[in-house]
Amino acid sequence: MSTLELREIHKSYGSFATLKGINLDLESGEFLVLLGASGCGKSTLLSLISGLSDPTSGEMTLNGKTLNGVHPKDRDIAMVFQSYALYPNLSVARNIGFGLEMRGVDRSSREAAVLEAAKVLQVDHLLDRKPADLSGGQRQRVAIGRALVRKPQLFLFDEPLSNLDAKLRMEMRSELKRLHQMLGVTVVYVTHDQIEAMTLASRIAVMREGCIEQLGTPAEIYNRPASRFVAEFMGSPPINILDTHQLPDGLEIAQGASFLSGLSASQPVVLGVRPEALKPTPFEGALQWQGVVDLIELTGPEQIVSVMLNDTRVTATLPADLALTIGQEITLFVDPNRLLFFDAQDGQRIDLCARQTAVA
Amino acid sequence: MEHQSRWFSLFIHLMALLVALVILAPLAWLFVMSISSNADLSAKPLQWWPNEVDLSRYKALLSQTDNSAGQAFVASLFNSIKVAGMATIAAILVAVPAGWALSRTPQLGWVLGGIIATYMLPPVALSIPLYFILAKFGLLNNVFGLGLVYLSILAPFVTWLLKSGFDPIPRDLERAAAIDGARLDQMLRIVILPLAMPVIGTATIFAYLLAWDEFFYALLFTSNQEAKTLTVAIADLAGGRVSDYGLIATAGVIAALPPVLIGILMQRSLISGLTNGGVKG
Numbered sequence: 300m301s302t303l304e305l306r307e308i309h310k311s312y313g314s315f316a317t318l319k320g321i322n323l324d325l326e327s328g329e330f331l332v333l334l335g336a337s338g339c340g341k342s343t344l345l346s347l348i349s350g351l352s353d354p355t356s357g358e359m360t361l362n363g364k365t366l367n368g369v370h371p372k373d374r375d376i377a378m379v380f381q382s383y384a385l386y387p388n389l390s391v392a393r394n395i396g397f398g399l400e401m402r403g404v405d406r407s408s409r410e411a412a413v414l415e416a417a418k419v420l421q422v423d424h425l426l427d428r429k430p431a432d433l434s435g436g437q438r439q440r441v442a443i444g445r446a447l448v449r450k451p452q453l454f455l456f457d458e459p460l461s462n463l464d465a466k467l468r469m470e471m472r473s474e475l476k477r478l479h480q481m482l483g484v485t486v487v488y489v490t491h492d493q494i495e496a497m498t499l500a501s502r503i504a505v506m507r508e509g510c511i512e513q514l515g516t517p518a519e520i521y522n523r524p525a526s527r528f529v530a531e532f533m534g535s536p537p538i539n540i541l542d543t544h545q546l547p548d549g550l551e552i553a554q555g556a557s558f559l560s561g562l563s564a565s566q567p568v569v570l571g572v573r574p575e576a577l578k579p580t581p582f583e584g585a586l587q588w589q590g591v592v593d594l595i596e597l598t599g600p601e602q603i604v605s606v607m608l609n610d611t612r613v614t615a616t617l618p619a620d621l622a623l624t625i626g627q628e629i630t631l632f633v634d635p636n637r638l639l640f641f642d643a644q645d646g647q648r649i650d651l652c653a654r655q656t657a658v659a
Numbered sequence: 660m661e662h663q664s665r666w667f668s669l670f671i672h673l674m675a676l677l678v679a680l681v682i683l684a685p686l687a688w689l690f691v692m693s694i695s696s697n698a699d700l701s702a703k704p705l706q707w708w709p710n711e712v713d714l715s716r717y718k719a720l721l722s723q724t725d726n727s728a729g730q731a732f733v734a735s736l737f738n739s740i741k742v743a744g745m746a747t748i749a750a751i752l753v754a755v756p757a758g759w760a761l762s763r764t765p766q767l768g769w770v771l772g773g774i775i776a777t778y779m780l781p782p783v784a785l786s787i788p789l790y791f792i793l794a795k796f797g798l799l800n801n802v803f804g805l806g807l808v809y810l811s812i813l814a815p816f817v818t819w820l821l822k823s824g825f826d827p828i829p830r831d832l833e834r835a836a837a838i839d840g841a842r843l844d845q846m847l848r849i850v851i852l853p854l855a856m857p858v859i860g861t862a863t864i865f866a867y868l869l870a871w872d873e874f875f876y877a878l879l880f881t882s883n884q885e886a887k888t889l890t891v892a893i894a895d896l897a898g899g900r901v902s903d904y905g906l907i908a909t910a911g912v913i914a915a916l917p918p919v920l921i922g923i924l925m926q927r928s929l930i931s932g933l934t935n936g937g938v939k940g
Contacts, residue, residue, distance in 0.1 A: 349834075351837065370837075372837060372838065372839070376838065378834075378838045380835060382829055384832050384835035386849070387854060388850075389849070389850075397839045397841075398840055401839055401841045445839070
């Protein structure tokens with residue numbers, strides 16, 4: 300069943316268009332992440348869904364009922380803010396129960412619901428405190444609790460983890476995921492952090508300049524990016540982009556560092572390959588790229604190695620126990636299936652059949 | 660400044676003492692004058708402390724005999740309390756929504772400019788139109804009329820003060836409250852106003868003092884005990900053929916009491932309002 304439907308959503312501030320026609324269908328129980336750099340319109344889209352602002356044009360429905368012109372309080376939607384937005388003058392219990400209080404739920408069932416939500420989030424020992432007495436992680440839990448306690452149709456999260464330090468962010472991330480698995484609620488989650496998007500989402504919408512560049516599962520987004528923009532946005536270290544040159548009998552890569560025979564593109568293309576697709580050991584059907592080690596960055600479990608192929612630098616993530624020295628010759632082995640091709644002009648991905656290539 | 664030398668800290672304390680002395684000396688002298696006899700006040704060389712404490716002027720000013728100076732003074736004291744109180748309460752009632760609206764709609768910044776501009780106008784420029792307006796409505800020599808005039812002075816000032824008080828309160832709190840289902844009045848009452856309380860307290864004190872100390876309009880628009888305020892009554896004490904400086908000082912001491920009382924009552928909110936602009940969510 301489809302819960303949230305967005306049809307041709309436009310939003311302009313004066314002559315400046317922030318959203319340029321968003322279409323989106325959200326399944327019940329789905330965890331959709333809106334991912335994009337700042338200014339791409341992802342937060343604007345969230346505030347339209349929440350009802351804090353109105354779209355310039357377009358239609359929104361939640362479970363078949365229109366949301367256009369409906370006040371936020373009547374939408375059955377809860378939101379968790381980046382700043383937590385806890386009411387500083389109210390106790391934790393009253394913060395969590397605020398939505399129920401405003402909806403006139405009687406005291407005893409309110410208290411029971413608050414306690415239940417607090418237990419789920421492990422803040423039941425903090426109910427009498429004020430938000431100022433809580434740590435960042437605890438505040439975040441209370442903010443989630445405030446959203447949870449109302450059992451709304453839809454949860455909105457606006458970069459909820461970006462105010463936390465790195466360790467806490469990872470903990471809360473897993474916890475959010477666990478919570479989602481446990482409660483099966485429908486979530487729209489905004490972030491600029493691609494790791495958060497990859498780990499949490501059931502589907503990711505990568506946004507760019509007011510449009511959805513690609514909508515798909517994390518695996519699709521990562522392995523089959525729709526465009527060079529998506530490919531470069533996802534993954535750390537970022538994907539390698541190499542120039543290609545069309546020759547009569549095939550595609551030359553990085554000024555002759557490699558050659559894909561029998562391939563022809565009708566337009567100029569660039570090649571993308573993920574750093575972890577470059578392997579140090581040979582395997583069946585692999586392309587061989589010869590280069591010189593330029594830079595080694597050890598991250599712990601692996602090392603990020605910069606290799607010069609002629610004049611082109613590529614980054615490879617290699618096992619940490621591989622002994623390498625700067626200036627050393629190295630052969631990298633690449634599965635041709637993991638090569639991605641993008642139109643050099645508009646950046647769209649192009650499928651070139653790279654299967655029957657011979658190694659040059 | 661963790662490790663101050665002893666001399667430096669002594670110096671700091673001496674300077675603080677000096678500042679306190681400069682501020683408090685006139686007040687102390689006011690009080691001494693009010694309890695000195697006329698002989699002590701006119702003695703040469705000056706007597707810094709009276710030979711005997713003379714409280715007769717307090718008695719005179721607070722006496723309720725018909726047609727006495729005391730009756731007029733007490734009447735003016737109550738007029739002042741009424742006028743300043745009404746004007747302050749009305750100003751806060753107007754300025755809370757106005758300041759909040761201004762803080763939340765930056766496009767209305769020019770209104771704030773206009774508000775400050777009216778506040779900058781010298782009172783004398785408005786005195787004649789105001790006089791005619793009050794005369795037209797029959798509000799001359801009337802506490803409500805004077806209160807209305809004071810409201811026109813206080814409202815812009817308080818609006819401006821409250822606007823800067825609302826500014827640091829995060830808008831996310833209002834968004835969260837709206838999504839949580841709060842109506843506008845609930846949002847203001849439960850979430851926003853408690854956070855703005857220190858600033859509202861500060862604004863109340865300043866507004867009250869402003870109204871309490873006002874002299875010019877009170878002089879123009881009041882003529883007798885019906886509406887005359889303290890500042891005018893004190894000036895009247897100096898207007899006779901012989902000025903009793905002790906009596907004026909006594910009136911000054913009594914006139915200072917209500918604001919001091921309010922200041923002490925609201926001290927906590929005043930201090931936190933002046934120092935703590937930020938709200939930690």
